[in-house]
Amino acid sequence: MRIVKDLLDLTKKVKETINKELLLPQEIVPSDSYLILPYTLFENTRGYLEKINHQINACYRNACYDACAVMIRRLTEVLIIEVFEYKGLSHKIQNQDGNFLYLEDLIDKILAEKSLNLRRNTKKALQKKEFKTIGDQSAHGWRYNAHRTYIDDIKVALREVSEELLYLASLKK
Secondary structure, three states: OHHHHHHHHHHHHHHHHHHHHHOOOOOOOOOOOOOOOOHHHHOOOOHHHHHHHHHHHHHHHOOOHHHHHHHHHHHHHHHHHHHHHHOOOHHHHEOOOOOEOOHHHHHHHHHHOHHHOOOHHHHHHHHHOHHHHHHHHHHHOOOOOOOHHHHHHHHHHHHHHHHHHHHHOOOOO
């Protein structure tokens, strides 16, 4: 009987070790380095923004460029909504059912909102709609695959837009 108990205990410990060492974590693990957007840009903003940023960097680091592009699209959408909510203008980006507009319309609305006084580079980057286009292609283009260079081409603009929108939403001081 003692041998059976010892074997059961050992089996339990082996299973715990395997679960701890080999299984993927429940949530994104923050990276100690960044490749697209720095962690410090989103630090102490909102947990979901920090996680989106970690996912963007993790996808890029692991050459999952379609996933990276989709997360960039999502980040752009969320940051625009954050700005309008903070400014008390969320009604301007909702349809008659109270749902937020799609990204293309969100971009048009933020560009048209003169009270935000967007910087020239932010306007230029948003007018190009590259974040939307690459994210849409990666999510819906069944014969499309994003490449590293596509992400590299937009990362400086993404950094500038993200930072300005974080400040406008009062998420950065």
